[in-house]
Amino acid sequence: MTNGEKRPMLEADGISKWFGGNAVLNDLSFAIRPGEVVGLIGPNGAGKTTVFNVISGFYRTRTGSIKFDGTDISRLSPEAICRLGLCRTFQITRPFSNISVTKNVMIGALNREGSVRKAEKKAEEVLEFVRLYDRRNLLGRNLTIADRKRLEIARGLATSPKLFLLDEVMAGLNPAEVQEMIKLVRQIAERGIALFVIEHIMAVIMGLSHRIIVLNHGEKIAEGEPAQIASDKEVIKAYLGEEYLIAQG
Amino acid sequence: MKPLIDRPGSRPWLKVVPWIVVLALCVLPLIIRNDFYLDALILIFLWGAYAGAWNILAGYAGMMSLGHSAFFGIGAYTSTLLLLRFGLSPWIGMLAGGLFASTIGLILGVICFRLRSHYFALATLAFGEVGYICAVNFRSLTGGSEGLALPIRPDALLFSFAGKLPYVYIGLFLFLAVIAISYAIEHSRLGYYLTAFRENENAARALGVRTGRVRLIAMVLSSFISAVMGTFYAQYVVFIDPSSVMRIQISVQVALFAIVGGIGTTLGPAIGAMIFVPIAMLLRAEMGTSLPGLHMIIYGVILVLVLLYMPQGIGPKLKEKIPFLRSP
Numbered sequence: 373m374t375n376g377e378k379r380p381m382l383e384a385d386g387i388s389k390w391f392g393g394n395a396v397l398n399d400l401s402f403a404i405r406p407g408e409v410v411g412l413i414g415p416n417g418a419g420k421t422t423v424f425n426v427i428s429g430f431y432r433t434r435t436g437s438i439k440f441d442g443t444d445i446s447r448l449s450p451e452a453i454c455r456l457g458l459c460r461t462f463q464i465t466r467p468f469s470n471i472s473v474t475k476n477v478m479i480g481a482l483n484r485e486g487s488v489r490k491a492e493k494k495a496e497e498v499l500e501f502v503r504l505y506d507r508r509n510l511l512g513r514n515l516t517i518a519d520r521k522r523l524e525i526a527r528g529l530a531t532s533p534k535l536f537l538l539d540e541v542m543a544g545l546n547p548a549e550v551q552e553m554i555k556l557v558r559q560i561a562e563r564g565i566a567l568f569v570i571e572h573i574m575a576v577i578m579g580l581s582h583r584i585i586v587l588n589h590g591e592k593i594a595e596g597e598p599a600q601i602a603s604d605k606e607v608i609k610a611y612l613g614e615e616y617l618i619a620q621g
Numbered sequence: 622m623k624p625l626i627d628r629p630g631s632r633p634w635l636k637v638v639p640w641i642v643v644l645a646l647c648v649l650p651l652i653i654r655n656d657f658y659l660d661a662l663i664l665i666f667l668w669g670a671y672a673g674a675w676n677i678l679a680g681y682a683g684m685m686s687l688g689h690s691a692f693f694g695i696g697a698y699t700s701t702l703l704l705l706r707f708g709l710s711p712w713i714g715m716l717a718g719g720l721f722a723s724t725i726g727l728i729l730g731v732i733c734f735r736l737r738s739h740y741f742a743l744a745t746l747a748f749g750e751v752g753y754i755c756a757v758n759f760r761s762l763t764g765g766s767e768g769l770a771l772p773i774r775p776d777a778l779l780f781s782f783a784g785k786l787p788y789v790y791i792g793l794f795l796f797l798a799v800i801a802i803s804y805a806i807e808h809s810r811l812g813y814y815l816t817a818f819r820e821n822e823n824a825a826r827a828l829g830v831r832t833g834r835v836r837l838i839a840m841v842l843s844s845f846i847s848a849v850m851g852t853f854y855a856q857y858v859v860f861i862d863p864s865s866v867m868r869i870q871i872s873v874q875v876a877l878f879a880i881v882g883g884i885g886t887t888l889g890p891a892i893g894a895m896i897f898v899p900i901a902m903l904l905r906a907e908m909g910t911s912l913p914g915l916h917m918i919i920y921g922v923i924l925v926l927v928l929l930y931m932p933q934g935i936g937p938k939l940k941e942k943i944p945f946l947r948s949p
Binding site: 430 | 808814823829831
């Protein structure tokens with residue numbers, strides 16, 4: 373495994389989440405090391421976004437613990453967790469609609485910067501980096517889907533995360549935009565920011581990740597390097613059904 | 622057409638314009654000798670500042686309060702009672718009322734922690750009504766519906782003056798102070814955080830904004846200033862009763878001024894007051910006997926027209942139409 377020698381920065385140990393009588397996550401454990409890119413995949417309803425919501429503080433885990441940089445974050449609020457350096461994007465983008473793109477990003481930047489002026493400078497740097505700079509004066513609501521996804525990323529990056537959770541940043545993009553986005557995600561990883569990525573497009577996640585965690589019905593059914601995952605029987609069954617395996621012999 | 626672009630201005634000479642306006646406002650009362658117009662100025666300043674206070678909470682933080690009459694009333698009653706019972710100067714009473722109102726605001730904010738938009742508006746509406754009922758029924762304290770008359774003994778230390786001019790300048794000071802506070806909030810970290818909270822709370826939290834704290838700060842600031850304006854009203858009018866300082870219509874009116882002027886903008890509430898106060902005064906003076914309450918109908922018509930044709934308010938519309946205004 374890559375970065376095997378480093379201590380994990382995020383350790384989820386036996387987390388679970390119930391909605392009413394349904395276990396959406398059940399006794400899930402995993403770890404992410406600094407600088408690592410980890411993919412999180414699974415069929416619809418597997419609980420991927422729930423994992424993000426639990427880690428980022430929007431949901432409380434019912435059992436177990438979540439440690440980030442040695443701190444137990446399982447009882448902290450989303451804002452406190454973000455301040456520790458763990459930021460997330462939303463699958464359904466949530467731009468601040470009535471303010472400019474720059475101001476959107478400044479709100480993230482104010483997290484670390486001492487003054488509004490410095491935050492503005494930082495925001496402009498980040499916008500440059502995600503290639504949204506020429507749209508900086510548009511209002512949040514006037515962006516296209518692709519640009520909204522970029523804005524989500526820009527805002528998160530502006531908070532200077534050590535671990536960045538990306539929730540389906542490629543969904544709804546056309547093939548050209550997907551290529552652009554892959555490039556961007558790679559560049560973020562090159563900056564040394566650890567990434568935890570939910571993605572539906574298999575080719576993308578296989579190419580990006582150092583390691584992949586597969587979720588089904590709220591449980592981890594496989595974990596390993598992309599090549600290992602691609603040939604894993606459990607994974608194929610979860611995605612394509614038992615009949616497919618039988619037909620393949 | 623809604624503006625597509627939110628562009629910061631770049632004409633430095635325009636920075637002089639606000640100062641010219643301020644200077645003009647300072648000189649204006651000296652030129653006007655007519656008590657009726659001075660009265661209009663005072664009421665414009667009073668309502669402009671009060672609407673500005675409402676706007677901090679409703680405009681920037683997006684928490685539509687319909688109970689702001691209670692804070693206004695708390696200010697008026699606190700300073701007045703301290704004066705009547707203990708002879709305490711209303712200058713100090715103004716501060717005491719502000720602190721009392723912001724404490725109540727803080728408690729209300731904590732209680733309504735989970736309430737959003739309509740539900741928050743309903744809760745504050747009930748809160749305002751509770752304030753009114755208290756003022757009517759705690760007769761031993763507030764004098765009930767008969768109200769409280771303040772002594773007329775001109776004394777600067779007791780916030781009491783013979784002519785209207787001192788009130789004009791105190792009003793002007795408060796009016797400009799609220800605009801300055803709004804401007805400062807809008808350009809500070811707090812303003813950005815309030816906007817983020819208003820636009821999307823979860824997104825704000827994901828970016829590290831302590832939304833719970835930020836909204837309470839807005840609550841405290843807004844209720845403090847509202848109470849200060851209540852004291853100013855009491856000292857100027859020298860008579861308060863539940864229906865003049867605690868009535869639900871006051872809450873509605875203050876919201877109306879800010880919404881029509883331009884909610885969530887620095888100058889919107891002031892613009893609203895400049896439009897509505899003169900209309901109300903003129904109609905009351907001209908038609909007060911033949912058609913009392915006509916101004917309420919006119920208010921309604923203006924509100925409907927503004928919401929139809931410039932839903933963001935008159936202030937932003939002016940900015941859009943007159944490029945000259947677009948900078949500061």
